[in-house]
Amino acid sequence: MSLRLEGKVAIVTGGAQGMGRTHSQLLAEHGATVFVTDVNDTGGEETVRLIADAGGQASFVHHDVSESSDWDRVVKQVVDAHGRVDVLVNNAGVLAFKSLQDTTEAEWDQIININAKGTFLGCRAVRPAMQNSAAPSIVNISSMYAIIGAPNAAAYEASKGAVRSLTKAAAVDFADSGIRVNSVHPGVIDTAMTSDILADPDGAKALLGPTILARAAQPEEVSNCVLFLASDESSFMNGSEMVVDGGYIAQ
DSSP states (O other), X not given: OOOTTTTXXXXXETTTSXXXXXXXXXXXXXXXXXXXXXXXXXXXXXXXXXXXXXXXXXXXXXXXXXOHHHHHHHHHHHHHHHSOOOEEEEOOOOOOOOOTTTOOHHHHHHHIIIIIIHHHHHHHHHTGGGTTOSSOEEEEEOOGGGTSOOTTOHHHHHHHHHHHHHHHHHHHHTGGGTOEEEEEEEOSBXXXXXXXXXXXXXXXXXXXXXXXXXXXXXXXXXXXXXXHHHSGGGTTOOSOEEEESTTGGGO
């Protein structure tokens, strides 16, 4: 198998479970040294163990993405160890099923701080550390709900819309540094966050909505897109958005 990230150094936020774990495992499988970050220490260490058991290289770092000081600490640790950052996957995120009217100010702040502010802080923090990379790439995990509206997820949709726009702004602002910045927009994914809903036929029907493929994606199907954007194979993509939704928004 060709190693598409051989020799690269990557940071994956929110890597303790779900898609973040799968992103971390796939990047490591393709040769990257992965720094898995999360506030969930137990899950993060488990991700690292799984990577090591498969023959990959990974370390876990406790990391609150909404705190700039944590970003400074994480990036410094990576640079001290390897001299640079080649890939950043801004994956950490939270979801709350609340209508706009029912969303409290505290809930709004939490979701915006993690999903949107965390992505902003990450892009800003790694720029200096990417100057020594031959082909630096930032991959921001947004959502199909950054493109369309849906009921009962107002703060989440607003936060992911911010990630979508921020990605394009960062691609322009970082143009003189050679850093590519792209976003991935998953649809319904079969993870712990959605498993209870998908297990109920009525819940699954409502959640999948007009998805043409009539099923949820497996996390690996999103991770394959992250791998592509992180690799040199996507060298002419910048400020782009990759929608991975089974055709949900096509109708």
